[in-house]
Amino acid sequence: MLWYLGRRLLQVIPVFLGATLLLYALVFLRPGDPVNALGGERGLPEAVQDEIRARYNLDQPFLVQYLLFLRGVFTLDFGVDFRGREILDVMAGAFPVTFQLALMALAIEAIFGVGFGLVAGMRKGGWFDGSVLVMSLFVIAVPTFVIGFVAQLGLGVRLGWFPVTAGRDPDFYSLLMPAIVLGAVSFAYVLRLTRTSVAENLSADYVRTARAKGLQRSQVTGRHVLRNSLIPVVTFLGADLGNLMAGAIVTEGIFNINGVGGTLYDAIVRGENVTVVSLTTVLVLVYIAANLLVDLLYAALDPRIRYA
Amino acid sequence: MTPRGRPAGFGAFVAASALLLSACGGGGGGDTDTGDTDGATDGGATTGIVSVNSTEPQNPLTPGMTNEVGGGLAVKNIFAGLVYYDADGAVHNEMAESIESEDNQTWTIKIQDGWTFSDGTPVTAQSYVDAWKYTSLLSNGQNQQYFFHDFAGWSEEEDSEISVEVVDDLTFTAELAFPSADFVLSLGYTAFMPMPEVFFENPDIYADAPVGNGPYVVESWEHENVISLRPNPDYPGPREPQNGGIDLVVYTDEDTAYNDLLGGNLDIITNVPASAFQTFEDELGDRAVNQPSALIQVINVGEWLEEFQGEAGLLRRQAISHAIDREQVTETVFAGTRTPATDFTSPVVDGWSEDIPGSEVLQYDAEQAKSLWDEAESMDPLGGDYTLQIASNADSDHQPWIDAVCNNVRSVLEIGCEFYPYPTFDEFLDARDKGEVPGIFRGGWQADWPAMSNFLGPIYGTGAGSNDAQYSNPDFDAKITEAGAAESVEESTTLYKEAQEILFQDLPGIPLWYQNATAGYADTIGDVQFGWDSDPILHEVTKAE
Numbered sequence: 001m002l003w004y005l006g007r008r009l010l011q012v013i014p015v016f017l018g019a020t021l022l023l024y025a026l027v028f029l030r031p032g033d034p035v036n037a038l039g040g041e042r043g044l045p046e047a048v049q050d051e052i053r054a055r056y057n058l059d060q061p062f063l064v065q066y067l068l069f070l071r072g073v074f075t076l077d078f079g080v081d082f083r084g085r086e087i088l089d090v091m092a093g094a095f096p097v098t099f100q101l102a103l104m105a106l107a108i109e110a111i112f113g114v115g116f117g118l119v120a121g122m123r124k125g126g127w128f129d130g131s132v133l134v135m136s137l138f139v140i141a142v143p144t145f146v147i148g149f150v151a152q153l154g155l156g157v158r159l160g161w162f163p164v165t166a167g168r169d170p171d172f173y174s175l176l177m178p179a180i181v182l183g184a185v186s187f188a189y190v191l192r193l194t195r196t197s198v199a200e201n202l203s204a205d206y207v208r209t210a211r212a213k214g215l216q217r218s219q220v221t222g223r224h225v226l227r228n229s230l231i232p233v234v235t236f237l238g239a240d241l242g243n244l245m246a247g248a249i250v251t252e253g254i255f256n257i258n259g260v261g262g263t264l265y266d267a268i269v270r271g272e273n274v275t276v277v278s279l280t281t282v283l284v285l286v287y288i289a290a291n292l293l294v295d296l297l298y299a300a301l302d303p304r305i306r307y308a
Numbered sequence: 309m310t311p312r313g314r315p316a317g318f319g320a321f322v323a324a325s326a327l328l329l330s331a332c333g334g335g336g337g338g339d340t341d342t343g344d345t346d347g348a349t350d351g352g353a354t355t356g357i358v359s360v361n362s363t364e365p366q367n368p369l370t371p372g373m374t375n376e377v378g379g380g381l382a383v384k385n386i387f388a389g390l391v392y393y394d395a396d397g398a399v400h401n402e403m404a405e406s407i408e409s410e411d412n413q414t415w416t417i418k419i420q421d422g423w424t425f426s427d428g429t430p431v432t433a434q435s436y437v438d439a440w441k442y443t444s445l446l447s448n449g450q451n452q453q454y455f456f457h458d459f460a461g462w463s464e465e466e467d468s469e470i471s472v473e474v475v476d477d478l479t480f481t482a483e484l485a486f487p488s489a490d491f492v493l494s495l496g497y498t499a500f501m502p503m504p505e506v507f508f509e510n511p512d513i514y515a516d517a518p519v520g521n522g523p524y525v526v527e528s529w530e531h532e533n534v535i536s537l538r539p540n541p542d543y544p545g546p547r548e549p550q551n552g553g554i555d556l557v558v559y560t561d562e563d564t565a566y567n568d569l570l571g572g573n574l575d576i577i578t579n580v581p582a583s584a585f586q587t588f589e590d591e592l593g594d595r596a597v598n599q600p601s602a603l604i605q606v607i608n609v610g611e612w613l614e615e616f617q618g619e620a621g622l623l624r625r626q627a628i629s630h631a632i633d634r635e636q637v638t639e640t641v642f643a644g645t646r647t648p649a650t651d652f653t654s655p656v657v658d659g660w661s662e663d664i665p666g667s668e669v670l671q672y673d674a675e676q677a678k679s680l681w682d683e684a685e686s687m688d689p690l691g692g693d694y695t696l697q698i699a700s701n702a703d704s705d706h707q708p709w710i711d712a713v714c715n716n717v718r719s720v721l722e723i724g725c726e727f728y729p730y731p732t733f734d735e736f737l738d739a740r741d742k743g744e745v746p747g748i749f750r751g752g753w754q755a756d757w758p759a760m761s762n763f764l765g766p767i768y769g770t771g772a773g774s775n776d777a778q779y780s781n782p783d784f785d786a787k788i789t790e791a792g793a794a795e796s797v798e799e800s801t802t803l804y805k806e807a808q809e810i811l812f813q814d815l816p817g818i819p820l821w822y823q824n825a826t827a828g829y830a831d832t833i834g835d836v837q838f839g840w841d842s843d844p845i846l847h848e849v850t851k852a853e
Contacts, residue, residue, distance in 0.1 A: 031735050031738075032731075032732050032737075032738055033737070033738050037737055039451055039454065042773050042774050043773075044451065044453075044454075047447075048453060055449060080515075083365065083366055084368040084512060084514070084515035085515050094532070152567055164567050165573065168533045168557070252560070254564055256560060256568070262532065263532065266560075269732070
């Protein structure tokens, strides 16, 4: 087990280097000249542009810039952005709230998705199953920003049940509506995944055996059906944590949450390569960590899976 | 705009997320409540904190760096310059005692005694001279160095000190490269505000805790969140705050800000999102603001486009101008939040006019357009399958109006017409500066100070910084120079109008419409006015606790 864990952690190194190199190349190849755009419609004289380029090492060749970035990563000194702010501060300001939002969304989609999916799968073809299927189809079909604006206008502005925006120091309550909106689409997928998986396992041999042994219905459902059905769901949820963090741009915009999405968008538009790559690198690391966690969870869910 | 609503409203200048600051104004007030315009009355002071939507500043909050709307609103409230503008764009002394010149070229400026920066150090002539010299030096890489190009001594090639000299503690002189009748008018712009010694020792503090001399001080700055401004107790000037403070709340999406206004969480929205153009005047009633601003949108015709050169080229430019139904486009695409253009400036500046000789070319006239185009075809045929391209950056809301203009062109001139998009603003800027844009292209100009001159020389003067079409006409240049040296404002206005006649003859750009300031506010506040520059006059706003 430990050996497996160590090996997996070592794999993080090439993934990290490859991902950052690729990201850096992508932002480097982005056309246009962000320095000239700093002057707005007027642009800036060449001499001023050269000065600014030198200040941010933008006059260096690609590989040198990339190596300087790596040095920044290992010394935890990412430098400053065009606004003169420490990039580390920018990241420290953006990640906590996004992480909280993503975890809330993940919890909502896991609890309600698995719960509804289990009931629907157990009573496949019933009225509950039918209505849940239609609802999930609807949620998948409607884009997130529509759900977001409708929820904001309806539940926030008109009814006043939730804060319209998350505000400057978002607490659990003010993040609740954004989290529901953010988790809505994944909730529908989790529900459908669980439902199919449960329905399939219900007719498996070991379930029939468990029933024949005379186990209580709740034990059959909980220990045998649900546990085995969760493997595909957990795989999905693990990958989804990264998606929720990176994909919160739209939701964060609608509810004015100052997280990773808005910061990343700004940095891309301004052409601040170091900020873009730094933020994205953290997202890559979250992906890697979540996947590792999922792989370890497999062993807990399915006794047949063992890591040596 | 985009998920990030920012750029949306500001067509012209704005682009990616670089909404540049500037503006212009004149007949402002509009339908807003008229408050105490001099702001100096002590009677009506209230203590509530007014919240205003904003964007995260893109630069440290210094006069030399800040050139976009989000930072601009903060800078103009935490700094005080020599003069300030009232809602109508009229200039009043703020720190200045007097600003005088014999020849409009060498200026002697005296400032009032008793002003201090928020760190307690005095504001002296040296504070101005150091700030201006610092911003103008190329090696300091300041975004706002542009505003010192007209000073004697400035060089585009290398660092070279501008001629600004301290005479005594409260007096300094500035020498311009050529006479400018409205130099005083320009001095209210934020680029000309003074800086304290601490800036030159440690400029980094301006990314977090700026030190200024304005009506407000920065109490706290939570990045990407809110800038809290509180009244500066030591401010001795005419812009005395009538409220308990200002919170500039950062929004990444204008739709969200608008919903917050409706939901009662925000007091002022400075820019109504495009999605609410149709409804905001109904929803806000007399708290909706829709008044002309100092922003004009044009279509520029680059000198590098061969089909638009010579006699046939002029006929084609006139044909396109006649083919555009400005009334219809401003109504259908912009729901009346744009005003069809009648000149090259803006209704908010003195001297704006609807009847400059030659301005008939801006009238929609399908028959005339078609016959002009046909005449050009007979001289220099392009063929029936010619396709006109109108270029712009695609990261801001420009496609709808370009599509509408193209519809006009297609149906009136019977040629092809299409939108030529650049994915980002800086790519567009790059192609434009290199003269590589393959078609006519979007242009926009927001004035930096409320003067006609600001709409003409900087854009159409030979070799001028924002002469994107690379237009050059010595007659026009001569008129502009003559107007700058004019003895009286009336005389210079007449000359600027004559300069516009030349522009109408040459048509280097096709004026489209003036952008309106569209804004709104909550019923919890009073005395709200929007200035000539489309920004709310924040120090006058009153709000009960």
